[in-house]
Amino acid sequence: MSYSIAVRALCEFTAKSGDLDLRFTPSPTALEGIAGHRTVASRRNDAYQSEVALEGEFRTLKVKGRADGYDPTQNCLEEVKTYRGDLSKQPANHRALHWAQAKIYGWLMCRRLQLEQINLALVYFDIVSEKETCLVEAFSAEALREFFEQQCGLFLAWAEQEMAHREARNQAAQQLGFPHDSFRPGQRHLAESVFKAVSTGRCLMAQAPTGIGKTLGTLFPMLKALAPQQLDKVYFLTAKTPGRKLALDSAQVLFDHHATLPLRVLEMVARDKACEHPDKACHGESCPLAQGFYDRLPAARKAASQLKLQDQAAIREVAAQHSVCPYYLSQEMARWADVVVADYNYYFDFTALLFGLAQLNQWKVAVLVDEAHNLVERGRQMYSATLDQGVFNSVRKTAPEALKKPLQRVNREWNALHNAQLAPYQAYDKAPEKLLQAITSCSASIGDYLNDHPQGLDSGLQNAWFEMLQFGRVAELFDENYLFDISKRELDRKRPLSQLCLRNVVPAALLGPRLKAARSCVLFSATLSPRHYYADLLGTPADTVWIDVESPFSAEQLQVRIVSQISTRFTHRQASLAPIVELIARQFAERPGNYLAFFSSFDYLQQVAQLLAERHPHISIWQQSRGMAEGQRQAFLDQFTAHSQGVGFAVLGGAFGEGIDLPGARLIGAFVATLGLAQLNPVNEQMKRRMAAIFGAGYDYTYLFPGMQKVVQAAGRVIRTQQDRGVVMLIDDRFAESRIQQLLPRWWQLDHADAAFQSAGLTHTPVIENLL
Secondary structure, eight states: OOEEEEHHHHHHHHSOOSOOOOOSOOOOOHHHHHHHHHHHHHTSOTTOEEEEEEEEEETTEEEEEEEEEEETTTTEEEEEEEEOSOGGGSOHHHHHHHHHHHHHHHHHHHHHHTOSEEEEEEEEEETTTOOEEEEEEEEEHHHHHHHHHHHHHHHHHHHHHHHHHHHHHHHHHHTOOOSSSSOOTTHHHHHHHHHHHHHHTOOEEEEOOTTSOHHHHHHHHHHHTTTTTTOSEEEEEESSHHHHHHHHHHHHHHHHHSTTOOOOEEEOOOHHHHOSOTTSOSSTTTOTTTTTHHHHHHHHHHHHHTOSEEOHHHHHHHHHHHTOOHHHHHHHHTTTOSEEEEETHHHHSTTOHHHHHHHHHTOOEEEEETTGGGHHHHHHHHTOEEEEHHHHHHHHHHSOHHHHHHHHHHHHHHHHHHHHOOSSEEEESSOOHHHHHHHHHHHHHHHHHHHHOTTOOOHHHHHHHHHHHHHHHHHTTOSTTEEEEEEEEOSSSSOOEEEEEEEESOTHHHHHHHHHHSSEEEEEESOOOSHHHHHHHHTOOTTOEEEEOOOSSOGGGEEEEEETTOOOSGGGHHHHHHHHHHHHHHHHHHSOSEEEEEESSHHHHHHHHHHHHHHOTTSOEEEOOTTOOHHHHHHHHHTOOSSOOEEEEEETTSTTSSSOOOOGGGOOEEEEOSOOOOOOSHHHHHHHHHHHHHHSOHHIIIIIHHHHHHHHHHHTTSOOSTTOOEEEEEESGGGGSHHHHTTSOTTOOEEEOHHHHHHTTOOOOOOOTTOO
């Protein structure tokens, strides 16, 4: 059995030393890098060969990669690196790594062509000035062979360990038994569908009810597929922290059931949550954990590789023992883990680490996308960019003198757009060229300044720079799937300010290639209907399989009452308060316990909660508030105990509308006083127009389908186990419409609560058809 590794990955393992140093940044964008390599190649003679595929072996190690270029007339192999800034500021360990790559490619080329010697060139191409700096050295084939074998020898012990680990992992996974006595109803269907999808190399969209055990039902079959499908990694991607926890808990269940299972499960968290020294910069002169990072990394890597569950706490402990940065240790362990649990952005973002590693190393990966309905909005966010004039102005005032001119040029072009716009909001089909040019030029100037003054940017300017880089990156992708819009706001009477947005409307063109790049992607959620809506917006491959897993719950477990006598439209909101309060109080009196009441906004929520407290003070009330921290959210949920009784008020689509688990008596009912429709505003209306132009269903794609997904998710909090019994009240006259009811789960049995409503003596609120 041989172990295959890319040249770059081999050198990063064996040839990196010294400090972690992020000062020589930013790297050019991918498009800039590609353009730079093409420019270099275009300057060479006709015999020049670009992208030369090379490979070689050392014992059980196979090394492969693509050399940037080879000129047979000069017998010169080139390693091209694009950059911006002052090359003299490049850290020595960066240069050493580049030479190591060039030498490996040099030996592989000597071996292929039976050469006795070769010239190697490091070509540094400045993407701003388009100037080349060439460092050329002649090497004998024998010296390069010795270097190649030395590097391979350094890696071989680790490679042999990894091969042994993989063999043991695959054997254990094949014999892996389901960790419970039996599958839950529907869970086997889900698991078999996942296994079939990865076996045939297809994408799967699985709509499966809450409470079915989707996490274990998708992870288990992927592990069973490791050996037969020769998978390198399984990525479990989540939208929120609770999803990561569920995945890690499922892994722990497997470990508890199979104590000897040799599986490495890694949790990746955001940099700001992992950083031990947020007040310090990422280089050895500032952060003690960056100083000598690569010298201490091998020992830390070895220690971490011995752990099965490499969650945030475990990685932090290993990092502390070896005095290395926990965030960058976790990034290193992503190369050696079998299952990586991470946020969506680690695979789908522009600079996604997990996707980049898979491409670089040609890994065969399977991807599980948890609560995949969230990927539509998250995809839009990842591929959009915003600039705020208020933030920009404050940064401009405090910027170093050397940056005043490029910042002023951006400000001038921005003001020209701002002043030409009469309306508070305006959307455009094209992004403004002059402003984009000014932003690109300014970004380059800030990057150059940072290279010259590595400690010379305050956090405000640095954040503004990152936002401008993102703006430029998104602008390169601008097409019919985007809007450019300007929103004005009045901060004072003298000077209104504006916000610029390159707004992604349909992320399919950017998400789709990532879905296709994996051996198989499984997107699962309790709400993936209508199928065509998610297929259109997520860009799933044409041969994607869609399944609707049967519910493990019976209609008798959940009373679903439609209260069609109340309108929750904005114009009827005041009239709806008293009827909703009496409805909640009546239900609470009939069956005391814990309930959640969902509303369309914090204002609406607070008005109902206040009136309920005034009229029925004996009912305990807990309220979600704006901007709750993680601890505050947990404290809110902790009030729902098996013995408590009260009503929790929450915003639909917020932190408590999905991803929370309150089984049994902790939650026995929910009131949903809204269709969850997005706010009627100029932005959403523009989104609707663009959706109508692309798909012919602007209202449904912008308002109805996303809104009803939130309703079903919120209602799904009530029944969590086969022993649960509960009630859901859908409060709005539009819930009585057949097209709305078609978007509700098939297993629900709907009860129109007219008689109960009238017997309670509740007054009707006005109903106006076909309004938001």
